[in-house]
Amino acid sequence: MIRIVQVVETDAQLVARCRAGDDDAWRELVDRFSRYVYAIAVQAFRLPEADAEDVFQEVFTRAYENLHKLRDDSAIRPWLAQLTRRLCLDTLRSGAREQLGDPPEPADADDTIAKLDEALVIHEALATLPDNCREILDRFFARDESYRRIGEALDLPPGTIASRISRCLVKLRGELEGRNPAAAESGG
Secondary structure, three states: OOOOOOOOOOHHHHHHHHHOOOHHHHHHHHHHHHHHHHHHHHHHOOOOHHHHHHHHHHHHHHHHHHHHHOOOHHHHHHHHHHHHHHHHHHHHHHHHHHOOOOOOOOOOHHHHHHHHHHHHHHHHHHHOOOHHHHHHHHHHHHOOOOHHHHHHHHOOOHHHHHHHHHHHHHHHHHHHHHHOHHHHHHOO
């Protein structure tokens, strides 16, 4: 049996290709981080859709113009998060000028961004798993499907679903620990 392994390019490799002028790499970078940037604007800073879209456009415009200033190619995600944070705060302040005073940054913005970071890391790790694992984990955790429904959809006996989920979670944990050595040492 031939097993096809999907190779996922690291953030640093993608940024290096962007710096080299690879337009496809830039499109991939925007695609990789677009939901993240938009989620920060909407979930962490609670911007209205139109303002979130403006922030989104400005983040990627500035990233494109200033990518050469990024000192560590692997730090693209925190750099984009910080850029998004600053632009969201600027947007909130400009709206507050019409009222009076500066609005405070939402108290839970840091927690929300941390959860978004974690979700992005899990999403990236899931992308490295075989298709059958991605499918079963997505059905169980994201779609909240029952063992019976998953079994029907994948033509598997319902009793097999739990063991498949368990094996796939072990693979996912291995991917996550490989990405974050500190998590592996702490056991979580």
